[in-house]
Amino acid sequence: MIPAIVPDDEHDRLKELYEYDILDSEPEDDFDEIVKMASGICNAPISLVTLVDSDRQWFKAKVGLEATETDRKSSFCAHAMLDCDLFVIPDTTRDARFYDNPLVTGDPVIRFYVGVPLVLPKGGRIGALCVIDTIPRQLTEQQQEVLRVLGKQVVKLMELRKKNNELKIASNLEREHRIEMQRISDMQSRMMSILAHDMRGPIGALKGLLDMDLPQETFKGMATSQVNVTLNLLDNIVEWGQLEQAGTAGDQQKYRLKELVQEILEGFSVSAALKNILLVNKVEDTIQVTIDQHALRFLLRNLITNAVKFTRVGSISVHAEATSEQLKVSVKDTGIGMEPEMAEHLFEGRRKTSRKGTNNEAGSGLGLSLIKEFIDKNKGSIVAESEQGKGTTVAFTLHLS
Structure with missing residues (x-):
């Protein structure tokens, strides 16, 4: 051959x-x-x-x-x-x-x-x-x-x-490009919505300070504190948006949950003081987590914003329970509450849930939909329990890394 x-x-x-x-x-x-x-x-x-x-x-x-x-x-x-x-x-x-x-x-x-x-x-x-x-x-x-x-x-x-x-x-490739461009466009729109939603509370607090008859030094200190909180909030939201747009995971370092919750609560000190609301951090010192801080800040800020909005006077407290597999966080208030049926379907998106606050604060209902989106993305769960005239408790559960 x-x-x-x-x-x-x-x-x-x-x-x-x-x-x-x-x-x-x-x-x-x-x-x-x-x-x-x-x-x-x-x-x-x-x-x-x-x-x-x-x-x-x-x-x-x-x-x-x-x-x-x-x-x-x-x-x-x-x-x-x-x-x-x-x-x-x-x-x-x-x-x-x-x-x-x-x-x-x-x-x-x-x-x-x-x-x-x-x-x-x-x-x-x-x-x-x-x-x-x-x-x-x-x-x-x-x-x-x-x-x-x-x-x-x-x-x-x-x-x-x-x-x-x-x-x-x-x-x-063209289809993938269109999908990616649409994803970026959606993210940019979502960023603007988040900014508009999260900035309402700090700006409202600053406006409230202007209406108060305070000594100059006291006013200056409270205003400076609130401006710093607002700038920090902007930094956090922009950083979160960049992470989302890049499709990468957030900070995965272990941190103490109590410290994060305290930082968030301090951002509401002015708006809570204007309504004589006591903010209480009930999270145990021993709880450490690796959940993306930006996402967790966003969730808690929105829930606390709603709690302040619907509480005339009283308290708002944050609680947490952690196991090796999941974290459960609860935000409790002594506000005006809501009908049990409304609480049951609060995050289902079936009906309009935006209401005026106790001081006639405006609402868009955006926060609830964004919260649900975050929870679903992390394969968690969220429930609300409420009684009219006595208050509301919202609890969400997330899987730990």
Whole structure:
């Protein structure tokens, strides 16, 4: 057996073949129909669309043969692809290159072979369309011409397949780009909504200070404190938005929950004082968590904002329970409360839940929807229990990292 020579442009030939991303692909009707046609017109039991890889020949389409590939050394098509026209072996047993070839001495017992080279537009010779018989024979001129035409058709199909795949990839990239741009646009809109919602409380507190008759030093101290709280709030929201837009997780370092809650409560000191509300941190010193601080701040600020809004006088307290798997945080107030039915469906989004506060504070209902979105994203849960005239308790549960 004399294997086909390896062409000088082997590296470029293989590179061009691989660009078509066709090796080991699933059967396709268009290619299958060509080998059926070649087999029928040439009256041959076997027909193949063969692609010659670095060390094997693989059959993109086949009729009359079970194998999907054979080694390159025994490949007839590796010879055929180097020819300028048809590569014809009338009787393999009389050809010095093939008489002892395992495909001749064993299955499929090749006696007659004819192959037309598959030449890509750039010149790469990548395989052959062939017909095979188990008896020595010849093809008529008409059969040979049809085989040439079918060989060109195989190349055209490969070109069409490649262009279709490129279009699909381009379409997918365009769709992914549109989705990403929409995600960014939605995030920007959400950021503006969050800013508008979270800034209402601090600005309202500053406005309340202006209405109070306070000594200058007291006013200056309280105003400065509230401005610092507001700036910190802006920094936190912007940082959270950047994390969300980048699709990365927030700070995962362990921290004491009590300290975070205290920091948040201090941000409400002015608005609570204006309504004679006592803010109480009931979180145990021992509780440490790794939940994203920005998300947790956002949740607590919104819940405490609502508690201040609907409490005339009394107290608001924050409680927490932690296990190795989850954290439960509760915000309790002694406010005006709500009907049990409203509390039951507060976070379901079925009805409008925005109400005026005890000092006629405006509300958009945005906070509740954002809270629910955060909870769902973290696969947690949130419930509200309330009694009119006595207050409300909202508790949410999050999984710990």
